[in-house]
Amino acid sequence: MPRLSTLAIHAGTAPDPATGARTVPIYHSNGYIFDDLEHGSDLFALDRAGYAYGRSGNPTVAAFERRIAALEGGCEAATRVTGRLRLFSHLVNVGEVKSLVAHPATTTHRKLDPQTRAALGITDGTLRLSAGLEDIEDLTADFGQALA
Numbered sequence: 001m002p003r004l005s006t007l008a009i010h011a012g013t014a015p016d017p018a019t020g021a022r023t024v025p026i027y028h029s030n031g032y033i034f035d036d037l038e039h040g041s042d043l044f045a046l047d048r049a050g051y052a053y054g055r056s057g058n059p060t061v062a063a064f065e066r067r068i069a070a071l072e073g074g075c076e077a078a079t080r081v082t083g084r085l086r087l088f089s090h091l092v093n094v095g096e097v098k099s100l101v102a103h104p105a106t107t108t109h110r111k112l113d114p115q116t117r118a119a120l121g122i123t124d125g126t127l128r129l130s131a132g133l134e135d136i137e138d139l140t141a142d143f144g145q146a147l148a
Contacts, residue, residue, distance in 0.1 A: 011070030013063050024063040046112050049119030062121030070125075078103050078125045084146035087134055099132035099139055 013024050032051045034040035043052035051058055082088075088101040102108060104122045117123070131139055 011067040013067070024060055026060050030058075046109060046116070049116050059121075066121050066123065066126075078105075078127050081127060081146045085142055086145075087139060087142040088129065097133045099134055100130040102128045104128055 013022075015022050016025075030053065032043075032053070034043065034052075039048070040052065042048035043050050082101050082103055085101055088099045104110075104126055105117060105124050108128075109117055109120070109122050112120070112122075129143075
């Protein structure tokens, strides 16, 4: 198994088959095209793998989440980290100004089977973070102590 420093750089990604690029591109899109109404409906209902709206994920975020999951080791690690956070709320609130953390496998994507979650890049160790208006040094320190 690769060591931590190698995983930190390469986990969760594969070289782009068309360009050979090793680094995941940064996707700035928050909207995606649907094949038809049913396709869009299935994506929003989480009945089909894919991307429907930028706040619910995009290919860049999915690659980051896979990398973190590979480093931390799954659901147990995600539970441990969220339990140690002091500044991040363990809820998802639309329009909130405070920092939030969610564990998609047990919250927003819990209805999906493991294969569909995997296709979406959501592992048992995936955490979704949303930084709020708190001081970045406080948030960094909080996350650092949670990972310790």
